[in-house]
Structure formats: structure tokens, C-alpha cells
């Protein structure tokens with residue numbers, strides 16, 4: 001088992017859990033933490049026993065942003081050379097579903113990380129924001145792009161230009177999160193949703209995730225063509241035959257991921 005400095009990993013049945021674990025800094029995302037997180041997600045992605053993943057922080061903070069102390073004195077050239085964005089981008093290549101379980105502060109790079117996941121389960125105490133404007137900068141890891149797509153232009157403008165923070169209920173209303181639950185339940189809710197998805201046909205889950213993500217990368221016609229190819233491809237899988245046979249025979253399917 002790999003030993004990490006700023007995260008902890010656990011396995012719950014077929015779900016891989018990554019806990020951000022830098023509580024003294026509200027899980028501020030320093031370089032090491034982000035690269036450990038991405039390595040853990042990549043390991044789970046390669047593990048045939050795992051069907052979905054959850055990323056959480058603690059009750060007080062999912063993550064209060066990128067580590068301001070780590071970058072405060074950096075020059076533009078140093079920032080370019082560090083290229084921390086490519087660390088963040090590793091999550092894009094994770095093929096299994098990743099759910100963010102968010103309680104407390106979810107700010108700046110923390111919100112960008114949550115938005116890079118496929119779904120967000122929020123506790124009632126979650127607070128979402130992009131406060132970079134207070135530091136004289138703007139979001140640097142997708143916060144303008146993913147946020148505008150998630151909550152729409154009007155709310156994204158207020159958040160990025162004027163540090164508007166969303167309550168969990170507002171985040172639900174604006175479409176940023178999937179559901180809001182009491183703080184005692186947010187992690188169990190995320191694990192339960194991940195567990196349900198992990199029990200489904202793995203190839204269909206994988207291609208479904210890829211097809212939805214394609215919707216954000218392409219013209220509608222390209223996305224539709226990609227979706228159709230993925231749909232036809234699934235008819236080459238044993239699980240498609242099993243799933244449809246199980247329906248006809250009125251029994252539960254037995255998924256094999258092939």
C-alpha cells in the first residue's frame with residue numbers, strides 16, 4: 001500500500017475513497033497533495049475490483065483552494081514552469097466515475113477540483129466559491145469554463161468577479177450539485193451512489209461517462225456521432241447480451257465488464 005503525506009485512501013466494497021487530509025490548512029491544494037490525489041485516482045482506475053471513486057475532505061473543508069502560500073511569491077515564469085495545471089488535468093483521463101463529497105469550504109481550486117469530478121454530493125454546510133478575485137487573480141484550473149457551464153453565465157460572473165459564495169441549496173438550485181444532505185450523511189450518500197454505479201455494467205458506465213463529457217468538448221453533431229458509435233460498440237460486449245437476456249428472462253444481470 002502506498003503511503004501518502006496529504007491524502008488517505010480506503011476501499012469500500014467496489015468503491016475507492018480518497019480523503020484529502022491536510023486539515024490544518026483546510027485541505028489547501030499544494031503540489032504534493034494534488035499529485036498524490038491524482039496518483040490514487042489513477043491507481044483505482046486501473047484496479048479491476050474498483051467500479052467508482054469518491055473524493056472527500058472533512059466536515060469543515062473539502063478544500064479552501066490552491067495553496068496560496070505556495071504560489072504567493074512565484075513569478076509568471078515560475079508558475080509556467082511548475083505547470084500545476086497539468087497535474088489538475090490528470091483527472092480528465094480517469095475513466096471510472098468520480099464523485100466529490102463536499103462539506104464546508106469548497107473554494108477556488110477546491111471548487112475546480114469538485115467540478116472536475118463527475119458528480120457532487122453536498123452537505124447542508126457546503127459553501128462554493130471562486131474567491132481568486134480577492135487575491136488579484138482569476139480561476140486557473142477550469143473555474144471560469146466549468147462553472148459557467150454548470151451554473152450559467154449570470155451566476156458565474158457574480159462568483160468570479162465579485163466573490164459570491166453559494167450555499168449548498170443555491171448550488172443545488174443552480175445545477176452545480178446533484179443533491180444536498182445533512183452533514184452527518186454526505187459521505188455515506190456519496191459512497192452509496194458510487195456503490196450503486198459500481199454495481200452496474202462497467203463498459204456501459206465507462207462509455208456513458210465519456211459520451212456525456214464529450215457533450216462539453218464538441219459540436220452537438222460530433223457528440224451525437226460519438227454517442228452512437230459508443231452505443232453500437234456496446235453490442236460487441238458480453239454484458240449487453242447478458243443485460244438484455246436478463247431482462248427477457250426476468251432475472252438480475254450478472255455483469256462481468258467484458
Ligand code: DAK
Nearest residue numbers: 025026028064065066067068069084085108109131140141
Ligand atoms: N492556501 C493556504 N492556506 C490556507 C488556504 C489556502 N487557500 N486557506 C486556508 N488556509 C490556511 C490558513 O492560512 C490558516 O493557516 P494558519 O494561519 O492556521 O497557519 C488555516 O488554513 C485555517 O484558515 P483560517 O484561519 O483562515 O480559517 P477561517 O475559518 O477563519 O477562514 C476561509 C476560512 C476559507 C474563509 C479562509 O481560510 C480563506 O479565505 N481561505 C482562502 C480561500 C481562497 O482565497 N481560496 C482561493 C485560493 S486561490 C492553478 C490551479 C488552481 C488555482 C491556481 C492555479 N494552477 C493549476 C496553476 C487556484 C487558485 C486558488 O484556489
